[in-house]
Amino acid sequence: MANTTDLPKHDVIIVGAGPAALSAAIYTTREDIETLLFERGVPGGLAAITDWVDNYPGFVDGVAGLELATALQKQAERFGAVIELGEVFSITDEGDWKRLDTTSGDMLAKVVLIATGSDYKKTGAPGEQEYFAHGVHYCATCDGAFYRDKRLVVIGGGNSAVQEAIFLTRFATHIDLLVRSTIKASDVLQTDLQKFIDEEKITVHLNTTIDEIVGEDGSVVKVAATKDGEPTDFPTDGVFVFVGLSPNSQFVKDLVELDEIGLIIADENLMTKVPGIFAAGDIRSHATMQIASATGEGATAALKIREYLEGRKHPAQN
Amino acid sequence: MVKNITIFTTNTCAYCVMVKRFLDTKNHTYDVVNLDEQPERQAEALALSGALTVPVTVVTKDDDTREVIVGYNLSKLAPAIA
Numbered sequence: 183m184a185n186t187t188d189l190p191k192h193d194v195i196i197v198g199a200g201p202a203a204l205s206a207a208i209y210t211t212r213e214d215i216e217t218l219l220f221e222r223g224v225p226g227g228l229a230a231i232t233d234w235v236d237n238y239p240g241f242v243d244g245v246a247g248l249e250l251a252t253a254l255q256k257q258a259e260r261f262g263a264v265i266e267l268g269e270v271f272s273i274t275d276e277g278d279w280k281r282l283d284t285t286s287g288d289m290l291a292k293v294v295l296i297a298t299g300s301d302y303k304k305t306g307a308p309g310e311q312e313y314f315a316h317g318v319h320y321c322a323t324c325d326g327a328f329y330r331d332k333r334l335v336v337i338g339g340g341n342s343a344v345q346e347a348i349f350l351t352r353f354a355t356h357i358d359l360l361v362r363s364t365i366k367a368s369d370v371l372q373t374d375l376q377k378f379i380d381e382e383k384i385t386v387h388l389n390t391t392i393d394e395i396v397g398e399d400g401s402v403v404k405v406a407a408t409k410d411g412e413p414t415d416f417p418t419d420g421v422f423v424f425v426g427l428s429p430n431s432q433f434v435k436d437l438v439e440l441d442e443i444g445l446i447i448a449d450e451n452l453m454t455k456v457p458g459i460f461a462a463g464d465i466r467s468h469a470t471m472q473i474a475s476a477t478g479e480g481a482t483a484a485l486k487i488r489e490y491l492e493g494r495k496h497p498a499q500n
Numbered sequence: 501m502v503k504n505i506t507i508f509t510t511n512t513c514a515y516c517v518m519v520k521r522f523l524d525t526k527n528h529t530y531d532v533v534n535l536d537e538q539p540e541r542q543a544e545a546l547a548l549s550g551a552l553t554v555p556v557t558v559v560t561k562d563d564d565t566r567e568v569i570v571g572y573n574l575s576k577l578a579p580a581i582a
Binding site for chain 2: 223231
């Protein structure tokens with residue numbers, strides 16, 4: 183292990199570059215706090231691959247997720263934030279410095295903000311992994327175009343499932359929306375959904391659980407499910423899965439405190455149990471999983487980080 | 501050496517944007533096949549990648565060998581264009 187004095191040092195390292203992370207970076211860099219972000223996927227996170235964001239304040243008619251993500255990124259970069267496309271594998275608390283093991287090697291930070299968000303969860307049904315990208319998908323905006331004039335199944339009943347099912351109607355002839363219990367999407371989305379139900383573009387199947395994604399000759403041909411307790415087959419050319427979120431917190435599970443679903447527990451200052459390590463956005467326990475909340479939390483985290491850094495300054499530095 | 505690069509994309513694909521940005525930072529030029537505008541080329545993308553997804557990046561070398569990178573996968577894309 184390299185000597186601490188030899189390692190690159192940063193004021194703030196933000197793990198993730200989603201809305202919370204980018205918002206925090208806008209605030210820290212505007213105050214001349216040097217900030218490096220690590221992103222293993224796409225800057226903007228899940229927001230970037232969301233078709234349309236209708237409830238982010240300031241956009242009268244809504245905004246494309248990719249457009250919002252790009253704007254957040256450019257704004258942060260305008261103030262000097264640096265986004266490194268790479269991964270943080272682990273964080274070690276060394277007191278005043280936090281050591282991060284990354285794809286670019288070990289480095290140190292005075293403060294770490296964990297804003298890694300979540301990824302879409304898998305159903306775990308047989309066939310799901312086998313047919314991934316060959317009929318099973320988690321990104322409608324990426325892969326929907328392959329299903330022009332085809333029949334689709336969408337699994338899930340939350341905001342993402344309903345919104346992405348509606349998005350997929352621009353390609354598919356018909357969509358069966360399989361919902362484990364009842365639709366949990368917002369009233370606005372449910373109103374939108376009703377239009378597509380009335381046009382017979384989407385059929386909703388409540389109380390339906392997935393048993394298997396079945397294929398033939400390398401292609402998905404049906405979803406075997408149980409609807410109202412009865413085995414039911416849904417013939418399809420493809421399956422899009424939106425059954426909730428899985429927190430990206432495994433890399434710090436032995437460092438910070440997690441709740442029962444793996445979200446990071448932080449105090450009212452958004453600081454974890456480790457001084458100098460903060461959490462914000464969808465990765466934080468009790469987060470509302472909204473982009474507007476995430477950007478707000480990012481701003482709050484940045485201000486709390488500034489207070490923390492001022493507090494830890496040696497008097498001679500003032 | 502890289503002879504040419506082709507990216508299969510769609511209008512709404514964020515990972516496609518990332519591939520293009522990465523190639524831009526490395527000063528590589530590339531051709532774009534937008535499957536929303538050219539749906540007739542979907543079969544070509546599928547044949548190259550074996551997957552129903554974008555981005556699909558095809559890197560052709562000077563000796564006409566090809567490397568196909570599926571998705572936004574820097575661990576494969578970076579060495580392919582090096």
